[in-house]
Amino acid sequence: MNILVVGGGGREHALIEKIKESELCEKIYCAPGNAGIAKVAECLPIAATDIDALVNFARENQIGLTVVGPEAPLVAGIVDRFEAEGMKAFGPSRECAQFEGSKAYTKKFLQKHNIPTAQYKEVHSFDEAVSYLDKFSYPLVVKADGLAAGKGVFICPTKEDAYNSLDEVMNKKSLGDSGNVVVLEEYLDGVETSALCFVDGKTLVPMTSSKDYKRIFDNDMGDNTGGMGTFSPNPMVDEAMAEKIEKTILSPIMKGFLEDGISFKGVLYVGLMICAGVPKVLEFNVRFGDPETQVLMLRLESDLVRIMLSCCDGLLATQEVLWKKESAVCVVMASEGYPATSHKGDVIDGLDSMFEDNIKVIHAATKLTDDGIVTDGGRVLNVCALAGTLEEAREDAYAALGKISFNGMQYRKDIAKLDK
Numbered sequence: 001m002n003i004l005v006v007g008g009g010g011r012e013h014a015l016i017e018k019i020k021e022s023e024l025c026e027k028i029y030c031a032p033g034n035a036g037i038a039k040v041a042e043c044l045p046i047a048a049t050d051i052d053a054l055v056n057f058a059r060e061n062q063i064g065l066t067v068v069g070p071e072a073p074l075v076a077g078i079v080d081r082f083e084a085e086g087m088k089a090f091g092p093s094r095e096c097a098q099f100e101g102s103k104a105y106t107k108k109f110l111q112k113h114n115i116p117t118a119q120y121k122e123v124h125s126f127d128e129a130v131s132y133l134d135k136f137s138y139p140l141v142v143k144a145d146g147l148a149a150g151k152g153v154f155i156c157p158t159k160e161d162a163y164n165s166l167d168e169v170m171n172k173k174s175l176g177d178s179g180n181v182v183v184l185e186e187y188l189d190g191v192e193t194s195a196l197c198f199v200d201g202k203t204l205v206p207m208t209s210s211k212d213y214k215r216i217f218d219n220d221m222g223d224n225t226g227g228m229g230t231f232s233p234n235p236m237v238d239e240a241m242a243e244k245i246e247k248t249i250l251s252p253i254m255k256g257f258l259e260d261g262i263s264f265k266g267v268l269y270v271g272l273m274i275c276a277g278v279p280k281v282l283e284f285n286v287r288f289g290d291p292e293t294q295v296l297m298l299r300l301e302s303d304l305v306r307i308m309l310s311c312c313d314g315l316l317a318t319q320e321v322l323w324k325k326e327s328a329v330c331v332v333m334a335s336e337g338y339p340a341t342s343h344k345g346d347v348i349d350g351l352d353s354m355f356e357d358n359i360k361v362i363h364a365a366t367k368l369t370d371d372g373i374v375t376d377g378g379r380v381l382n383v384c385a386l387a388g389t390l391e392e393a394r395e396d397a398y399a400a401l402g403k404i405s406f407n408g409m410q411y412r413k414d415i416a417k418l419d420k
Contacts, residue, residue: 003027003029003066004028007070009364015288016028017360023303030042032048034364051081059087065312068089075147092286103144104183109260115249117280120186124181130163133159141186147178150227151339188282190275192211192212194210203254208233211236213230223340228379228411229415249272271284294360301323326388328385329397330362331384335375344377345369346375348404349405358385360384365380380409
């Protein structure tokens with residue numbers, strides 16, 4: 001079948017590399033794609049949020065499955081539109097996408113179903129928010145309710161920091177309408193992990209474990225980003241912890257969906273903090289994580305297209321989801337100024353280097369110009385490796401990264417370095 005992937009970042013490139021392995025896949029299109037994706041799929045000059053154009057293209061080109069990568073078109077209802085046209089799209093409905101589109105919506109669901117999470121307060125004005133600042137201990141987490149491209153969470157060590165963050169988000173509108181409502185949340189101290197799950201409306205199947213790194217600098221210093229690296233499996237999630245997460249978090253989530261009549265289909269990303277051995281929910285996302293997808297797709301043994309189709313059809317229970325025993329590491333190469341800004345147009349050298357077979361260089365924000373492939377955003381490349389052990393995968397990823405360069409590039413040097 002012909003398959004359309006919506007998006008143009010590292011997540012979408014990683015998905016396409018896995019999709020092309022399926023015997024069901026005939027041709028892959030990507031809208032809008034990037035310079036790396038263009039080598040394995042036909043890129044289209046259609047924005048990921050141009051739902052009308054995407055629906056028309058899918059109808060006219062006999063697209064058998066559309067895979068939606070980013071959150072914005074999901075929140076805008078792209079899956080509802082495709083299904084209304086009788087076409088299959090992998091992802092949640094507009095209603096279910098609220099779990100990412102509104103942090104307050106998710107917190108209410110978690111509270112209703114007694115799923116462990118941080119204490120919180122939803123506030124609708126700056127003055128209301130300030131009135132609660134003395135009622136929380138510090139650090140305090142300030143979260144813009146709406147979509148903010150991974151930049152809507154502020155960890156505030158002091159009351160003054162919280163006040164300033166609220167001023168930026170609610171008064172100065174630094175994140176636009178995303179900050180009209182804010183969630184004030186108890187700070188959870190522990191070890192962060194990600195639990196991504198395939199869901200078909202009635203069955204939830206967790207993927208293998210992974211861990212990502214949100215801060216821009218080594219040792220978790222600096223500003224939050226969309227993710228500077230990741231690895232899988234996560235040693236913190238041993239068999240006992242996986243069972244605890246299943247029993248106290250994932251099963252209650254699925255039970256809550258069924259009780260509330262929520263037919264969630266696609267990928268549910270559950271961000272977790274393990275606090276003194278107790279897993280608690282930080283957030284929900286309603287799509288594959290980025291850059292978690294990059295390592296998960298390296299480790300997925302089963303046919304991704306068959307899994308996605310089974311989720312669309314409510315037949316996930318018939319699919320066996322298998323994972324490779326090897327470990328995977330992904331290191332993000334970001335542009336100068338990221339995450340506050342991103343420098344574009346810097347020529348990337350070394351992409352034509354000889355890489356080992358276990359290496360994949362995933363393009364996240366690149367563009368093909370007359371000068372060659374250049375940077376085109378904040379997170380530019382994801383250098384990924386699959387190897388027998390985590391340490392081997394880490395060494396291979398950094399060795400491959402060393403062959404690539406562009407002006408102002410920055411990357412963390414401690415990804416998957418577990419003694420730090």
